Amino acid sequence: MAEGRLFVTGTGPGKTDYTAPAALEAIKNADFICGYTPYVDAVNEYISPDAEVFTNGMTGETERVEKAVEAAQAGRNVALVCGGDASLYSLASLVYEKTANTDIIEVIPGITAALSASARLGAPVADDLAIISMSDLLTPWEVIKKRIDAVNAGDFVCAVYNPRSRKRTEQIEHALRVFASRGNLACGYVRNSHRYGETMWAGRLSELNTEDLDMSTVLIIGCKKTIIKNGKLVTPRGYTDKYGE
Structure with a gap:
């Protein structure tokens, strides 16, 4: 089975006016959305009604990443939604740690706080x-x-x-x-x-x-x-x- 893509998206500081177009496009095209509940809620209007969504709360970072990696390895198009920038105090590094084939990962930066x-x-x-x-x-x-x-x-x-x-x-x-x-x-x-x-x-x-x-x-x-x-x-x-x- 071919692997999918895993987009690690930084949504910026708050309103989607300050979210990179590339991040919103990745979210629109994803068939699996994963993230901290408030961050996913903030981009809800861009999520396809056909997409599967997994959210959880604080301290659930590892579970979110593992769900996202598992879905991408199963051939799905995944958007892991992070606040601010996806690298700074966020999940991009953990995604790389948890993924054997890092070629499937694309990190989309965001405006950090x-x-x-x-x-x-x-x-x-x-x-x-x-x-x-x-x-x-x-x-x-x-x-x-x-x-x-x-x-x-x-x-x-x-x-x-x-x-x-x-x-x-x-x-x-x-x-x-x-x-x-x-x-x-x-x-x-x-x-x-x-x-x-x-x-x-x-x-x-x-x-x-x-x-x-x-x-x-x-x-x-x-x-x-x-x-x-x-x-x-x-x-x-x-x-x-x-x-x-």
């Missing part, structure tokens, strides 16, 4: 960028702490994913104390980017209320040269210094 939040906040991501998740479910906290120190030493703009949960509150406080050693940096956050209930804020580290942060929030910490202009975060690239006005 860091870039979505940057666009909403202004232009803080204009130079080198570091992305760190505060979640220690899959990465030990001691490793995350070393990465925080490295970002701080390099004066990177930093996008922080999963900054705070109801049970996990100390990690972001530690990170902010480290970042504050560079000064009262410009920063901002976006919660529920491009989705219902979207909220955003920009200001200085000293003004940030960490209780406003949750798992649906991306926090962006600027570097030393990041400024606040008319309520927007801007990291100058240096064009005017190099080329003149």
Whole structure:
């Protein structure tokens, strides 16, 4: 039996307006759809009524991938639906780990939350960028702490994913104390980017209320040269210094 195709699709930050056309096309043409329930619900209008759909909840990542791989190996045209970008903190790497014939896989990128939040906040991501998740479910906290120190030493703009949960509150406080050693940096956050209930804020580290942060929030910490202009975060690239006005 000939194997099918497995499209690992990143649907972007929220509304399908920000989903790559290639991802929507893969979803439209799939006869087997697999994904986390809210992500599949978000693209429901693009799913063929004849397609088989498998969804599950949080912590069901391995099961989703195994179902998708099994269906593709059985000759089906599969779309594994991921939020944001399919590679960053997502399932593309697990798909490759679980698939013997990797030629059947195509990863379709999506707009990740860091870039979505940057666009909403202004232009803080204009130079080198570091992305760190505060979640220690899959990465030990001691490793995350070393990465925080490295970002701080390099004066990177930093996008922080999963900054705070109801049970996990100390990690972001530690990170902010480290970042504050560079000064009262410009920063901002976006919660529920491009989705219902979207909220955003920009200001200085000293003004940030960490209780406003949750798992649906991306926090962006600027570097030393990041400024606040008319309520927007801007990291100058240096064009005017190099080329003149």
